Amino acid sequence: MFSIEHLFRKSAPHARTADDFSRLPAHVAIIMDGNGRWAKKHRLAVAKGHRQGTETLREIIRHTDDLGIRALSLYAFSTENWSRPQEEVDALMQLILDFFASEIDELDAKNVHILILGDKSRLPRLQQETLLQAEERTAKNTGLHLNIAINYGGRDEIVRAARRLASLAAEGRLSPDSITEHSFSDYLYTSGQPDVDLLIRTSGEMRLSNFLLYQCAYAEFLFPKTLWPDFTVADYDDALMAFGRRNRRFGSRS
Ligand code: FPP
Numbered sequence: 115m116f117s118i119e120h121l122f123r124k125s126a127p128h129a130r131t132a133d134d135f136s137r138l139p140a141h142v143a144i145i146m147d148g149n150g151r152w153a154k155k156h157r158l159a160v161a162k163g164h165r166q167g168t169e170t171l172r173e174i175i176r177h178t179d180d181l182g183i184r185a186l187s188l189y190a191f192s193t194e195n196w197s198r199p200q201e202e203v204d205a206l207m208q209l210i211l212d213f214f215a216s217e218i219d220e221l222d223a224k225n226v227h228i229l230i231l232g233d234k235s236r237l238p239r240l241q242q243e244t245l246l247q248a249e250e251r252t253a254k255n256t257g258l259h260l261n262i263a264i265n266y267g268g269r270d271e272i273v274r275a276a277r278r279l280a281s282l283a284a285e286g287r288l289s290p291d292s293i294t295e296h297s298f299s300d301y302l303y304t305s306g307q308p309d310v311d312l313l314i315r316t317s318g319e320m321r322l323s324n325f326l327l328y329q330c331a332y333a334e335f336l337f338p339k340t341l342w343p344d345f346t347v348a349d350y351d352d353a354l355m356a357f358g359r360r361n362r363r364f365g366s367r368s
Pocket residue numbers: 146147148149150151152164167168171189190191195206209210213262317
């Protein structure tokens with residue numbers, strides 16, 4: 115179904131190294147969009163698009179780690195994705211299991227710290243256990259923060275943080291005046307991690323879709339037209355290069 119060339123293209127023989135970049139983001143967030151369109155283009159079931167998208171995801175994680183980037187956040191399943199056809203939801207749930215079964219040893223060996231962003235309690239039990247085990251196994255790792263958003267919504271994350279702060283205040287354990295932008299972020303899933311510097315959404319769509327709303331306040335945005343299953347390490351390097359050329363002012367003049 116796929117040419118040998120297609121399958122090997124992503125092994126990225128020409129991938130760049132950290133020395134090739136003048137500036138790298140500390141935190142990259144990716145909305146992996148276009149799996150459905152890719153499947154349609156190849157006359158395949160949508161699940162095959164997600165499966166091929168998972169291959170891209172493996173390569174991008176590896177390369178992010180090789181470059182020494184601090185954090186990578188991937189939007190795998192939003193709170194809205196439950197409304198997709200059951201067959202597609204099931205396929206995505208299966209991919210989560212397959213992904214962790216095949217990757218966890220390598221990720222742990224590479225000192226990657228895995229964190230699931232989102233509410234795991236709505237997931238099937240096996241998925242919950244798998245995700246929890248991955249988090250627990252890698253909890254002490256000090257390398258790349260690999261955040262995988264599953265049953266995640268950005269507004270929901272902010273509301274949860276507000277609720278926790280409100281109950282601490284109601285119990286008299288926190289003064290409302292002591293809440294700052296920085297301390298608020300300690301109540302988000304990504305507590306302790308740098309803000310998102312670069313957000314990439316593939317497939318040409320230009321929306322944030324409720325992803326990391328608080329953390330993206332000063333992020334640079336890039337919207338490559340490539341569909342996620344076709345997104346290569348070279349495309350990723352191009353995006354990182356483009357980030358390096360951006361003039362980030364954070365609201366100031368120069
Ligand atoms: C958006 O494409 C993509 C998703 C909703 C799922 C992304 C998930 C993966 C790449 C793999 C699963 C993750 C793990 C951790 C194994 P779309 O289907 O909305 O594309 P379309 O807009 O072209 O229809």
